[in-house]
Amino acid sequence: MRAVLKKAMPIALFCAIWEAACILMKIPNYIVPAPHRVLEKIVDSWSLLYAHSFTSIAEIVIGFVLASVCALLCAIAMVHSRRIEAILEPFLVVSQVIPKVALAPLFIIWFGHGILPKIIIAMLIAFFPVLVNAIVGLRSIDGEIVELMDSIAANKRQMFWRVRLPNSLPYIFPALKVAALLSIVGAMVGEFVGSDRGLGYLMIVGDVNLDTDLLFAALAVVTAFGMMVYAIIETFERRIESRYGKGDTQQHLVTV
Amino acid sequence: MRFPVVTSTSSAAVSNPMTAAISLNSVDVTFPGKDGPVKALSSIDLRVEKQEFISIVGRSGCGKSTLLRVIAGLLTPSAGEIVVMGTSAAEARLYRSFGIVFQSNVMLSWLTAIQNVRLPLDVVPAASIPPRYSPEDLLKMVGLEGHESKYPRQLSGGMRQRVAIARALSFDPPILLMDEPFAAVDALIRQKLHILLMDICARTQRTVVFITHDVYEAVLLSDRVLVMSDRPGTIVADVKIPFARPRQPSLRSDPVYIGLCSEILERLMQE
Numbered sequence: 001m002r003a004v005l006k007k008a009m010p011i012a013l014f015c016a017i018w019e020a021a022c023i024l025m026k027i028p029n030y031i032v033p034a035p036h037r038v039l040e041k042i043v044d045s046w047s048l049l050y051a052h053s054f055t056s057i058a059e060i061v062i063g064f065v066l067a068s069v070c071a072l073l074c075a076i077a078m079v080h081s082r083r084i085e086a087i088l089e090p091f092l093v094v095s096q097v098i099p100k101v102a103l104a105p106l107f108i109i110w111f112g113h114g115i116l117p118k119i120i121i122a123m124l125i126a127f128f129p130v131l132v133n134a135i136v137g138l139r140s141i142d143g144e145i146v147e148l149m150d151s152i153a154a155n156k157r158q159m160f161w162r163v164r165l166p167n168s169l170p171y172i173f174p175a176l177k178v179a180a181l182l183s184i185v186g187a188m189v190g191e192f193v194g195s196d197r198g199l200g201y202l203m204i205v206g207d208v209n210l211d212t213d214l215l216f217a218a219l220a221v222v223t224a225f226g227m228m229v230y231a232i233i234e235t236f237e238r239r240i241e242s243r244y245g246k247g248d249t250q251q252h253l254v255t256v
Numbered sequence: 257m258r259f260p261v262v263t264s265t266s267s268a269a270v271s272n273p274m275t276a277a278i279s280l281n282s283v284d285v286t287f288p289g290k291d292g293p294v295k296a297l298s299s300i301d302l303r304v305e306k307q308e309f310i311s312i313v314g315r316s317g318c319g320k321s322t323l324l325r326v327i328a329g330l331l332t333p334s335a336g337e338i339v340v341m342g343t344s345a346a347e348a349r350l351y352r353s354f355g356i357v358f359q360s361n362v363m364l365s366w367l368t369a370i371q372n373v374r375l376p377l378d379v380v381p382a383a384s385i386p387p388r389y390s391p392e393d394l395l396k397m398v399g400l401e402g403h404e405s406k407y408p409r410q411l412s413g414g415m416r417q418r419v420a421i422a423r424a425l426s427f428d429p430p431i432l433l434m435d436e437p438f439a440a441v442d443a444l445i446r447q448k449l450h451i452l453l454m455d456i457c458a459r460t461q462r463t464v465v466f467i468t469h470d471v472y473e474a475v476l477l478s479d480r481v482l483v484m485s486d487r488p489g490t491i492v493a494d495v496k497i498p499f500a501r502p503r504q505p506s507l508r509s510d511p512v513y514i515g516l517c518s519e520i521l522e523r524l525m526q527e
Binding site for chain 1: 325328330349350351352354355356358360362364365366375376378379380407409427
C-alpha cells in the first residue's frame, strides 16, 4: 500500500499543478481541460468509455500476446539454426526499417475496419524488442556452463529447457514490458487511421467535435490500462529477479 | 634429503593403454592465433592408473586447463591419441565418466544448491544405477547442511565451490577432474575439503586428475605430481609421492613432505 502511495504521489502532484495552471492561466477547456473536468467526463461517459475500451483492450492484448509468442518462436528457431537465422534476418530488419505507422492505412485497405488490422499493427510494433532480447538471452550462456552440460552428456533439448530458456528470462521480461506499451501505441495508431470502435476512435471523435474532455478521458483510460499491464509484467519480473539476483534484469535490456 | 625426479618418458606408449584409466600418447593441441598458430600443449604423454590421484602443477597459462579439457573430451587434440577407460575421450564423456569441477564455480543461478547438485541426475536417463550418495548426503558431506534451498547468489564463493564438488560427485563418475577447485576457498575450509576429498576418494575408489598451482596441496593429496612447463605445455617431471593413506594434514610438518615440496617447487622455478 505504501509503495502504491509512493508511486501515486508524483502523479497527484502533477495533476495538482495542471489544475492550478488551468485555473490561473485561464486555459480554455477545448485546449487543455483541467483534471477535474477529465474526471467528470470519465464518470459521465463511463458506459461509453467502457464499451469502447473492450475493443482496444482486445486489440492490445491479442497483438501483444501474438507478438511475444511469435518473437519467442522466431528467436528459438534462429538460435537453433544458422540457416534459419540467415533466411529470417533480412525480413526482420526490413520489417523494422519500414515505418509501421505508414503501413496502417494499407492494412485498413487490406483487412477492413475491424480489429484485425489493429492487431497486426500492434503485433508488428511489439515484436522486435522481444525478438532481439530473446536471441541475446538464449545465446549469452557462460562457456563453462556449456562445458558442464557437455560433460554430463546433456542433449540439445535438455540444454534448451534447463539452461538456455531459464537463462533468457531476465532478458525477455524487460522486453515484454516495452512490448506491452508498444502494442498500445500500435492499437491506437490503427484506430486513428480507420475505425468505428475503440478508445483511439473516441479520441478522434473528441478531437473532431472539439470535445477535448472526451479526448483526455479516453487518453486517461488508455494510460491507466497501460500502467496496469506494466505493473503485472513487473510483478512477474520481480519474481524472476528474486531468483536470479537483484538488479540483474534491468541491465539485460539490450535495445528497443 | 634428495628425491629422484623422474623426467617423463614415453612409458605410456609401452604399457597397454586399455588397462589405464586415462592414457595420453603424444598429444598436441594447437590453437589458431593472430600471429599464426599457438601451440598450447606439446607431445603430452600421460598415464593415470585406475584409482590413482594425480596432480598437475604449473604456472598459470601453461595449459593445465587445456589438458584437463582434452582429457574430458571437451577439446579435440590436434594430434596424438587419448584412451579413457578403454575408449576415446569423447565417448567416455557421453558415458558420463567425468565429474568436472571448474575453476570458476559454474552454477545455474536459477537453481537452488540442491537443484544444482541434482542437475546431472536430472539429465541422466532414469534407467542408470542409483548413485552411492544422494544429493542431500553430498551437501552434508561438503558441510552445507541447511543451505540446500539457497540460491547461488546467497552463497559465498567457497560455498559455491563446495556445491560444485558435490555436483561433480552426484552421479558417481569414475573419474574426477578438478581445475584449481580450492583456489577461491579460504585456508581453513580448504583444509577441511582436502580431508573430505581424500576421504571420498578412499571410500569410492575414484581416479582423480587435480590441477593446482599450490605445490603443498598437490603433494598432500596425490599419488603422483606432474610438473608442467609453459609455452608449449609439456610435462617435465613426474614425482611419485610415497606416503601411505589415509594421510593426515599433520603431514605438512613431515620433513620428507617438505623436502618433496621444495624439490617440485625448484623444478617449477627452473621452467
